[in-house]
Amino acid sequence: MNNLIKAEWFKLRKDRSFWTLVWILTAISLLYIVDSIYDGNVQLDLLYASEMLGVNFQFMRLVPCILAGFFISGEYAAGTMKSIVSSGNSRMQVYAAKLIVFTVGAAILSILPLLLMTGGVGIYVGFADLPDAGFFFETIGLTLLYAAAFGSIMTVFATLFTESGKSIGFSLLFFMFFDELLHLLSSKFSFLEPVWNNSVFKLQYDIANVAALDGGQWTRLLAVPIITFAVFAAIGVSIFQRKEIK
């Protein structure tokens, strides 16, 4: 297992799509910083809670879809998944290593804009009105947790489609519209309401309100992405165990 994770980490570090996304997110973050400074009268703690987290939610759900397409589905297209599967490691280990390292990559892409935007604006306006440290680290931690949950779903799609283009296209459409669709359906069919209320798609928006949540809401905010990750990891392993590698 250790070998597999080392190999996956090596490949992530060499993955061109990963670095391209890092540079694109860096450029977008710089544009955001310049735009914020141009607007003037910036208060960093308010900007962080009201805007940056909101902007970052979109990055968190969409950008890693592209990485999943290249980093996971690309292995099938290049034929390299064949050498991984025939390397003498169990399929569960192969899937787990891929999921873990992809999740790390997705997490990096998910917090990078947040850190750059906060840091960049902070350098300009000064760090006097930084967000409260507790709030800042809680939101960063929750962002990582939700990125992992979304990552586990993306890994399943990338394993199912095995072609980068199809995988990216489907995942982007899914993550762009599924929350709206689920929300709409839950308003029409009451039995879907608990599903919507306890889904990562709804709860991610509570990250920005974390300071106002009570104990039960906090528990739910933490438990749902962990359960989502575990459930989709199990689904992914089950699919991968049965899959014939072409």
Next chain:
Amino acid sequence: MSEYVLKTNQLSKQYKQQWALRQVNLAIPKGAIYGFIGQNGAGKSTMIRLAAGLAYPTSGELELFGATGGQALTEARRRIGSIIEGPALYPQMSAVDNLEAHRLLKGIPGRECVKRTLKLVGLEGTGKKKAKNFSLGMKQRLGLAIALLGDPEFLILDEPINGLDPMGVVEIRQLLMKLNREYGITILISSHILSELHLLATHFGIIHHGCLLEQLTAAELNANCQQYLHIKVDDPQRAAFVLETALSTTDYEVSPDGTIKLFQFVHTPGKVSTALVGGGLVIEQFMPMGADLEAYFTSRIGGAAHE
């Protein structure tokens, strides 16, 4: 300890309504170079994919280094190196990085094996050039280098010489022979270039429509391949008359281009040349020949045209 590296028992594989393999009993002895021969779609790749764990059999058993089923079979695959349906490369990486990724995957300690293996296949000077910019022959060599990482005991090579130039084919053949003879590596190789397989393999398996028609050693194959004398003279009709009268044989064929295939006197060619010269004929070509693997394969599968 099994004397066979790979052995199957009534192994079958069905895709929807079509049988890709039917009750195959294949046995590859330790130390063999096993030439796996069949037309496109005959079942070679399916057999190789089952051995590598990329697909699951519908029925039957597969034994690798004596291990069957579950975790034991998975672990036995650590002793295999393979190229399956083309070399598996990371196109954006250099040759060194491709090997490094596979070295980490296989858990091989020390990076020195990367350079050593690249040198072995003649790719030591490729520097930072990305694999996607390699020629087909270079990609094949890199695929072979990946398969050789970690000193496998069993190499599974599906069409490993595709795209190689003539010198490359000779080099790879010599490399495979060296690996087999000096390091005792057992090799399963499928190729459409039957003349190369004939030069390389010690054992052969012929598969057709998912059925393993025959397994035989190189010695058995050579014995089965019919020998003849290839003769070209200035007057084929007179030569035929001489063969029938002086040597009392009708076991020959005259081709439209005038060459004669004589299936007798293969081990006493002097009698034939003496008779032909005595009959006043000028001998232009005269040599013993044998049916090659291609002819034998074609005869075994019933003369079906290659796809």
